[in-house]
Amino acid sequence: MREEEIIEFIKRRMVPQQTTVIAGPGDDTAVVSYNRKEYMLLTTDCVVEDIHFTRKEASLYQIAKKAVAVNLSDIAAMGGIPLYALVSAGLPETFTRREIIQLINGLKYMADKFHFDIVGGNLTRSEKLFIDISLTGKVEKQSLKKRSGAKPGDLIFVTGRLGGNRIKKHLSFTPRIKEARKIIKEYSVTAMMDISDGLSTDLTRLAKASNVGFKIYLDKIPLSQDAIKIGGNKGKAIQHALNDGEDYELLFTVSKHNRKKAPKSINGLLLSCIGEIVKEKKYTGISIDNKKTAIQAKGFSHF
Amino acid sequence: MREEEIIEFIKRRMVPQQTTVIAGPGDDTAVVSYNRKEYMLLTTDCVVEDIHFTRKEASLYQIAKKAVAVNLSDIAAMGGIPLYALVSAGLPETFTRREIIQLINGLKYMADKFHFDIVGGNLTRSEKLFIDISLTGKVEKQSLKKRSGAKPGDLIFVTGRLGGNRIKKHLSFTPRIKEARKIIKEYSVTAMMDISDGLSTDLTRLAKASNVGFKIYLDKIPLSQDAIKIGGNKGKAIQHALNDGEDYELLFTVSKHNRKKAPKSINGLLLSCIGEIVKEKKYTGISIDNKKTAIQAKGFSHF
Numbered sequence: 155m156r157e158e159e160i161i162e163f164i165k166r167r168m169v170p171q172q173t174t175v176i177a178g179p180g181d182d183t184a185v186v187s188y189n190r191k192e193y194m195l196l197t198t199d200c201v202v203e204d205i206h207f208t209r210k211e212a213s214l215y216q217i218a219k220k221a222v223a224v225n226l227s228d229i230a231a232m233g234g235i236p237l238y239a240l241v242s243a244g245l246p247e248t249f250t251r252r253e254i255i256q257l258i259n260g261l262k263y264m265a266d267k268f269h270f271d272i273v274g275g276n277l278t279r280s281e282k283l284f285i286d287i288s289l290t291g292k293v294e295k296q297s298l299k300k301r302s303g304a305k306p307g308d309l310i311f312v313t314g315r316l317g318g319n320r321i322k323k324h325l326s327f328t329p330r331i332k333e334a335r336k337i338i339k340e341y342s343v344t345a346m347m348d349i350s351d352g353l354s355t356d357l358t359r360l361a362k363a364s365n366v367g368f369k370i371y372l373d374k375i376p377l378s379q380d381a382i383k384i385g386g387n388k389g390k391a392i393q394h395a396l397n398d399g400e401d402y403e404l405l406f407t408v409s410k411h412n413r414k415k416a417p418k419s420i421n422g423l424l425l426s427c428i429g430e431i432v433k434e435k436k437y438t439g440i441s442i443d444n445k446k447t448a449i450q451a452k453g454f455s456h457f
Numbered sequence: 458m459r460e461e462e463i464i465e466f467i468k469r470r471m472v473p474q475q476t477t478v479i480a481g482p483g484d485d486t487a488v489v490s491y492n493r494k495e496y497m498l499l500t501t502d503c504v505v506e507d508i509h510f511t512r513k514e515a516s517l518y519q520i521a522k523k524a525v526a527v528n529l530s531d532i533a534a535m536g537g538i539p540l541y542a543l544v545s546a547g548l549p550e551t552f553t554r555r556e557i558i559q560l561i562n563g564l565k566y567m568a569d570k571f572h573f574d575i576v577g578g579n580l581t582r583s584e585k586l587f588i589d590i591s592l593t594g595k596v597e598k599q600s601l602k603k604r605s606g607a608k609p610g611d612l613i614f615v616t617g618r619l620g621g622n623r624i625k626k627h628l629s630f631t632p633r634i635k636e637a638r639k640i641i642k643e644y645s646v647t648a649m650m651d652i653s654d655g656l657s658t659d660l661t662r663l664a665k666a667s668n669v670g671f672k673i674y675l676d677k678i679p680l681s682q683d684a685i686k687i688g689g690n691k692g693k694a695i696q697h698a699l700n701d702g703e704d705y706e707l708l709f710t711v712s713k714h715n716r717k718k719a720p721k722s723i724n725g726l727l728l729s730c731i732g733e734i735v736k737e738k739k740y741t742g743i744s745i746d747n748k749k750t751a752i753q754a755k756g757f758s759h760f
Contacts, residue, residue: 160557160580167561170574172540177576184576186541189492198543198579198591205582238478238489240501242545242589254463258470271473273480273487276501277463279508281585286545288501288591 180363181300182231182347183291192292197228200286207325209283214253216325218260221285224350226268226329227402231348232300233338234293235331236270241287244280257285268331297338299346299406304364306433307410308344313337313423314403316353317395318380324400333423334404341417342409352399352453358437359451360405369438370429370449372396396439397452407431483666484603485534485650486594495595500531503589510628512586517556519628521563524588527653529571529632530705534651535603536641537596538634539573544590547583560588571634600641602649602709607667609736610713611647616640616726617706619656620698621683627703636726637707644720645712655702655756661740662754663708672741673732673752675699699742700755710734 161180170178174187183197201207201221212220222239229236241261245254265272270289313330330348337343345364349356353375361368375395377388385391410430417425429440437449464483473481477490486500504510504524515523525542532539544564548557568575573592616633633651640646648667652659656678664671678698680691688694711720713733720728732743740752 157580163558164561164578167565168568168575170576171569171572172574175541175574175576178574179577181577184541184543186576196541196543196576196593198545198577198589200545200547200579200581200589202547202581202583204584237475238487238499240487240499240591242501242503242591244503244505244587255466258467262470265471266474269474271475271478271481272471273473273478273489273499274482274484274501275467276503276589277460278503278505280505280587281507282583284547284583284587286501286503286579286589288543288545290499290593 177300182228185232185298188292192294193298195229195232195234195291195293196288197225198286198288199224199228200284203283212325214256215260218257218285219264220325221287222261222264223327223329223402225287225289226331227348227350229289229291230329230331230334231346231404232293233297233334233346234291236268236289236291238271238273238290239265239287241272241275241285243275244278244282244284246281246283247279268329297335299338299343301345301347301360302363304345304360304366304407304431305409306366306431308407308431309410309427310357310368310370310429310431311406311408311425311427312349312353312376312403313425314401315376315378315424316349316381316401316403317391317398318378318384319398319400323378323380327402329402330404333420336420337404337406337417342412344407344409346404346406349401349403349405350399352397353405354396354449355451355453356405358449361435361437364431367432367434367436368429369432369440372439373442374426374428376424376426396449399453480603485531488535488601491595495597496601498532498535498537498594498596499591500528501589501591502527502531503587505587506585515628517559518563521560521588522567523628524590525564525567526630526632526705528590528592529634530651530653532592532594533632533634533637534649534707535596536600536637536649537594539571539592539594541574541576541593542568542590544575544578544588546578547581547585547587549584549586550582571632600638602641602646604648604650604663605666607648607663607669607710607734609669609734611710611734612713612730613660613671613673613732613734614709614711614728614730615652615656615679615706616728617704618679618681618727619652619684619704619706620694620701621681621687622701622703626681626683630705632705633707636723639723640707640709640720645715647710647712649707649709652704652706652708653702655700656708657699657752658754658756659708661752664738664740670735670737670739671732672735672743675742676745677729677731679727679729699752702756
């Protein structure tokens with residue numbers, strides 16, 4: 155059973171019964187009633203030793219920070235801010251006092267930096283280290299952006315530079331909480347999500363959720379130094395930017411009526427227009443010499 | 458580093474910064490602001506293969522139900538009702554479609570039975586199966602019961618029968634959501650928690666949180682059939698009831714002014730008065746022939 159297939163099965167099986175559930179399984183985070191002006195956001199994400207990191211490549215402080223950051227990125231993707239975190243950790247028997255303190259310090263650093271509280275958690279033994287975090291956030295009702303709102307003619311944007319993140323960026327990326335909120339405030343954003351599993355996979359998800367297609371200009375994809383370094387040439391670097399995963403940048407669409415004031419950067423963070431949403435449910439990449447290829451979701455699969 | 462020591466370290470390090478956090482790390486669940494009449498409850502608990510269950514002893518349907526039930530028990534312990542769950546699962550590579558569906562069916566059964574929604578989650582590969590659930594609930598402000606409210610003179614009660622649960626009950630226990638709410642409504646409950654790690658450990662935690670001691674009458678501890686069976690004689694059965702863990706019954710204290718109308722059962726569930734809270738911070742067990750022994754926290758330790 156492939157990951158997308160499991161998620162489809164879960165979506166069909168887990169239809170929410172309470173009217174207070176605004177968005178259930180399927181988006182970056184769940185959306186539920188909160189108060190008159192705001193929705194509550196609920197998300198969870200887990201990092202597992204030897205799946206998402208190795209003990210050799212990263213310190214426990216970095217691993218703890220990453221475990222928080224992947225969750226913050228999901229809250230950012232909905233335009234929200236974080237409030238409360240629960241931390242559930244599986245610790246190997248050999249874990250020392252010093253190692254536990256390193257983990258806790260990494261978690262606390264992120265809580266202080268992003269102004270949320272770690273309000274509880276759970277500890278268990280586990281052969282492999284894992285840190286599973288669930289994060290509660292909130293978003294003003296008018297700011298909520300889902301991945302399903304893209305319309306034909308909308309422009310497609312990404313923040314930052316993509317690809318090659320397996321080298322090191324995946325351990326030290328900055329969740330785009332502030333930038334997402336500024337983008338939503340200043341532009342007519344129609345859909346938003348974070349790029350966690352690779353542009354090709356996540357843009358395809360956005361298109362499917364919105365019931366549309368897309369065309370992207372491959373030479374407009376902003377390449378990271380690492381994508382260029384790993385790829386060796388531009389063509390291969392583009393493939394890395396399309397498929398590597400773990401960028402944790404924002405992917406969003408902007409109404410075509412916003413076309414003239416299309417943003418170039420926000421808070422010093424590069425914004426790149428890479429294409430547009432089309433009505434026909436085709437996913438097309440256009441090369442610099444105008445060759446068309448079908449974009450396939452080749453990003454990171456969790457299975 | 459022992460579990461209690463880690464938790465103490467976390468409590469000192471993770472002092473909540475937001476005034477909306479009513480209770481942070483240390484109780485069964487976190488308590489945060491919600492609306493004028495109610496608090497929101499946030500809890501997380503995880504079951505890990507070969508730590509909390511083996512694949513041989515239980516079906517995946519049972520394992521999924523247990524993963525939910527341990528969280529529901531935490532919400533029950535605060536007098537609350539569940540609202541939304543996030544499910545984060547680590548699945549071995551060999552997992553089949555049929556196995557995934559069994560897990561999902563177990564989760565869905567519990568959601569329907571206890572009237573909450575599974576609103577999202579996360580799937581990852583993992584060598585050993587784990588299911589980590591975070592559960593959001595709510596409780597009327599006046600119904601919130603913490604483990605820290607016990608006062609000298611209060612009577613100590615437990616629901617159901619204790620001990621021997623490693624045999625099978627730990628896979629099929631009923632979280633005491635309804636019973637907890639009824640107990641709180643009908644009696645002057647001063648403190649409440651669930652017995653997850655064994656009566657000796659959890660009653661000691663309640664006493665420490667409340668800054669008091671206790672004396673319990675060992676022959677008043679309600680013994681399960683399995684505790685008697687495993688123990689062989691009454692003395693050993695009592696030791697199982699004190700220390701086995703995974704009872705998931707309620708432990709609560711009732712104001713001494715309630716002494717005369719001390720409950721005997723609720724909704725057909727046995728309620729047993731096993732002792733009383735004392736001012737001096739000593740933890741005493743009194744045998745039927747009036748011998749006094751110190752009760753030590755010998756229940757299940759996660760480390």
